Amino acid sequence: MTHDAPRAHWQRIYQENPGMYGEEPSGPARYAAGLFTAAGARDVLELGAGHGRDALYFAAEGFSVRAADFSSEALGQLAERAEARGLAGRVTTALVDVRDPLPFATGSADAVFGHMLLCMDLSTRHIEELVGEIRRVLRPGGTFVYTVRHTGDAHYGTGIAHGDDIHEHGGFAVHFFPRELVDRLAEGWELREVHAFEEGDLPRRLWRVTMSVPDPAGG
Known part of the structure; x- marks a missing residue:
C-alpha cells in the first residue's frame, strides 16, 4: 500500500525548508524524556520524527532511538545532524508510513513518542x-506519549472540511481530536494523563496524552 501524494507533499516541504522546526526539542519531548528516564526506558521509538529535533534530544539524553518518518528528505537531514553531533551510534532511521503496519518487532520498544503525528491527515x-x-511494539509496562490538536483549537471547524474532523489550512490537513477519541484509543491501556497546552502563534491548542501498556508482572 502506497500513499504517494502525502509523501511528496512532505518531501517538498522539507526540501524547501530544511530544519524547519528548529534545533531545540519540543516541550513534550522534554517531558517525555524525563518520564522515560524515570521508568527505566532504554529504547525509544519516535514516529513522525521529521528532521530530528526531538529524536536527537532523546539520543543526547542517553536513549537508543529509532526515528521513523515517511519523508526520506527529513530522515536524511536527521542522519546528517546525528553524525555532526556525534550521536549517530544512538540513532537509526526508518522510512515508515504509519498508515501501514509498523515494521518493528513485537515488544521491541520501551517507549514510543509522537508529537502531532496522530493529528495529521489520518x-x-x-x-x-x-x-x-x-501497543504491539511496546513491551509490557511501556509508555506512549503523544500530542494532538483538539476540537477546542481555533482552526477546528474552519478551512476546507474533509470530514472525520479533518480540516485543511494552507495545504496542511489536521485531524482534530474530540476527547471521546482520546478515551477510546486508551481502552485497554492505563491512561495516565491528558494535559492541555498551547504551542505556536495562533496558538495551537493541544493535548499531551500519556498512557502505558499494563504490565501483568506489576513492574
Whole structure:
C-alpha cells in the first residue's frame, strides 16, 4: 500500500525548508524524556520524527532511538545532524508510513513518542490501527506519549472540511481530536494523563496524552 501524494507533499516541504522546526526539542519531548528516564526506558521509538529535533534530544539524553518518518528528505537531514553531533551510534532511521503496519518487532520498544503525528491527515480508522500497532511494539509496562490538536483549537471547524474532523489550512490537513477519541484509543491501556497546552502563534491548542501498556508482572 502506497500513499504517494502525502509523501511528496512532505518531501517538498522539507526540501524547501530544511530544519524547519528548529534545533531545540519540543516541550513534550522534554517531558517525555524525563518520564522515560524515570521508568527505566532504554529504547525509544519516535514516529513522525521529521528532521530530528526531538529524536536527537532523546539520543543526547542517553536513549537508543529509532526515528521513523515517511519523508526520506527529513530522515536524511536527521542522519546528517546525528553524525555532526556525534550521536549517530544512538540513532537509526526508518522510512515508515504509519498508515501501514509498523515494521518493528513485537515488544521491541520501551517507549514510543509522537508529537502531532496522530493529528495529521489520518482517518479515525488509521489512527485506531496505528495505536494498536504501537501497543504491539511496546513491551509490557511501556509508555506512549503523544500530542494532538483538539476540537477546542481555533482552526477546528474552519478551512476546507474533509470530514472525520479533518480540516485543511494552507495545504496542511489536521485531524482534530474530540476527547471521546482520546478515551477510546486508551481502552485497554492505563491512561495516565491528558494535559492541555498551547504551542505556536495562533496558538495551537493541544493535548499531551500519556498512557502505558499494563504490565501483568506489576513492574
